[in-house]
Amino acid sequence: MSRTASPSIEKIYGLARVCKIWKMARSTVYWRKTHAPSLAKRGPRPWHSDSELLTAIRTFITESEFFREGYRKTHAALRFNGLRTSPRRVLRLMRENNLLAPGRVGQAHGPKAHDGNIKTEHINDMWSTDMTTTLTNE
Secondary structure, eight states: OTTOBOTTTOOBOOHHHHHHHHTOOHHHHHHHHHTOOOOSOSSOOOSSOHHHHHHHHHHHHHHSSSSOOOHHHHHHHHHHTTOOOOHHHHHHHHHHTTOSOOOOOOOOOOSOSSOSOOOOSSTTOOOOOOOTTOOOOO
16 A cells, blocks of 8 residues: 555655554564465475375275275275375365265154143143153163
8 A cells, every 4th residue: 555656646655654544553564574474384294185195095985895984994094005194184085075984874762752841831830741752671
């Protein structure tokens, strides 16, 4: 903004004037210029790219005798074949590319006995249950 020219007199605004209007110290502007945030990912670079790992994961899944494999077994197979990576990275890649094994479906517990409302209609009324959906060993 300080390099922008004024439309009426066609002069450059200048940093001092812009900082005064924005109520910002000039030192902050200079500090932000030298300490710009990096757009690169932090941490060490991985040995293998995501595309390499994804092709290794897909080849393992296609060569497997089962329908689908989970990320833990896939990670173990990759380590056995010499591709060292983290299990969270394998999970992320499999999740993003829809390669995860189908999850387990919960068990049905029978019909609901009531709608969840346990308040009585009148004061000092007692309520009870008939225990129709109790799980037993039989």
